[in-house]
Amino acid sequence: MDRLKVYILGATGLVGQRYVQLLARHPWFEVVGLAASERSAGRRLGEVGWVLDEPPPPEVAEMRIEKLDVDKVPRVDFVFSALPSEVAARVEPELAARGYVILSNSSNMRMDPDVPLIIPEVNPDDLSLVERQREGRGWRGAVVKKPNCTTTILNLPLKPVLDEWGIERVHVVTMQALSGAGYSGVPSVAIADNLIPFIRGEEEKVVGETRKILKADFEIYVTTTRVNVVDGHTEVVYVDTRRDFDVTAVAEVLERFRGPPQELKLPTAPERPIEVRRQADRPQPRLDRMAGRGMAVVVGRIRRLASRKLSFIVLGHNTIRGAAGNSILTAELMAAQSR
Template identity: 50%
Template structure:
C-alpha cells in the first residue's frame, strides 16, 4: 500500500526522537510533519534537535522544518503525540475533531471513559471503543493511548498470568531509567550515587492503568479488572530500561514452573502477528539467576519484548519475579506506533 502520512508532536524530545528513529523506513508510515515548541519552530530538525540516540539522525529528518504545535498545520490521518500532558489535554481533542487519529503517549486522556488504553497483545479488542468515542464526541478522528512506561511490561506479564490463574493482588516496586524523565531530566547531582524514591504521578498510574487494560469492554464501557495493585516507584541511574519487581497473588496458586510455562506460552493474537511492530515473542523468559538486566536485555525483540526472570515462590503472596521493558520503545514511541498499526489493520482510519 502507499505509505500513510503521519505527524509527530513533540518531535525534538526524548520520546519524539524515538518516534523519528522507529519510523525511519517504516513499511506503512511516512513522516511528513514534525512539530516542536515555539523556540524551535522554523529551524530544521537538525538545528532544533539535540539528538540523544545511538543511531544517526535519519537523513530525511535533518532538513525537515519544524512546525508549530497547533492543529491548523496538521493534516495527516495519523498523529503521534509525545506531548506533555498539559499541552496534549486540549490539542489532542482538537486534532480528533479535525479528523486525525491521535496515537498518544501522553497521559492526558488515558483514563477517559471512551478512550482506549491499549497494548495490542493484551487488549487489542479495546480498540473498538473508538466507535463509541466517535458517536459520543461527534468527531471523525479518534484518540488512542498507550500506557505509562512502567505499567507496560508488568501488564503484559499480568495478562499472561491472569488468563490462566487469575490475579488478585499485586505489589510492584519499580526501578525506572533516566530516559523516562525526558531531557535534560534528572540533575546529575541528584541521581549520581543515589536512588530517588519518588516520581510524581507514577504510583497512581501504575496502580490504575493495568486495571483498565485487563478489564472487559462491553457496550461501550470498560469494566475494570478487580486486581488490587500497590506500587512504589524509584528513579535509578540507568539510561534505558525499567525494571519492576512484582509479587503476585492468584486465584489459583501456581507453582513457579507452572507460571514460567504460562509466561513462555503467552502469544499475540494471530491476526496481529504480521504487524511490523509486533514483538516476537511478546514475553521472553530468562532462567538465569541474575537476569533480566537493563544493559543486557532491554533491546530484546528490538526493544518491544517484555523480559521476565527470577520467577519464584513468594513467602507472602504466591509468586515473585523481575520484569524488564524498554521504556522509550515498548513503553512509549514503539507502543504508539504498534497501536497505529492496529488502527490501520482494523480499518479505523476516517
C-alpha cells in the same frame, strides 16, 4: 502499496526522537511532517540536539520542524503525539474534532471511559471504544492512548498470569530509568551515587491504568523509584494468585503469550512479547532492554515463594515498548484492521 502518511507532534523530546527513529524507513508509514514548540520551529531536526545513541536517519535529520499549529497539520492517516500533557489536553481534542486519529503518549484523558488505553497484545478489543468516543463527543477523528510506561511493562506479564491462574493481590516496586523523566527531568548531581525513591503521580497511574486495562479488581500496591540507568524500567512483582502454579508452567505460559500483533505479523511486533531469562541475575537493563528491538519485555527470577505466591522481575524499554513503539504498534494494528 502506498504508505500511510503520519505526522509527529513533539518531535524534539526523548520520546519524539524515538518516534522519528522507529518510523524512519517504516514499511507502512511515511513521516510527512514534524511539529514542536516555538523554540525549535524552523530548524532541522538534526540541528536540535539528537540524544539517542544512534544518529538520526539522514533523510529525517533534514526535515524541518514546524511550529505546532492545529490549523496547519496536513491530512494524514495518523498523528503521533509526544506532547507534554498540559499541551496535549488542549491540542488533541481539537485535532480529533477535525478528524485526525491521534495516537497519544500523554496522560490526559487516559482514564476517560471512552478512551482506548491500548497494549496491543493485552487489550486490543478496547480499540472498539473509538466508536463510542466518536458518538459521545461528536468527533470524526479519535484519541487513542498508550498507558504509562511502567503500566505497559507490568501488564504484559500480568495478563497471561491473570488468565491462567487468577490474581488476588499484586505488590510492585519499580526501579525506573532516567529517560522516563524526559531529557532534563533528572539533574545529574541529583542522581549520581544515589537513587530517588519517588516519582510524582506515577504510582496512582499504574494502579488506575492496570485496573482499566485488565478489567480486574485485584488489590495492587505500587512503589516507583528512579535509579541511575539511562533506559529500561525494572519492576519487582509479587503476585498472590487465585490458584497454585509451578514455576516451569509460568515460564512457559509467559513465553507462549501472543496477541494480534504477532498473529498479523505487524512490522513493529516482536516475535515474542515476553522473553524469559533463566539465568539467576537477569533481566538487567543494559543487557536486556533491546530484546525484540526494544518491543519485548524480559522476565526473570520467576519464583514460587509459597503456595499461590508468585514473584518475578520484569524489564522493558521505557521509551520503545513503554512509549513510542507501543503507539506505533497500536497504529499498525488499527491499519491492519481497517483494510
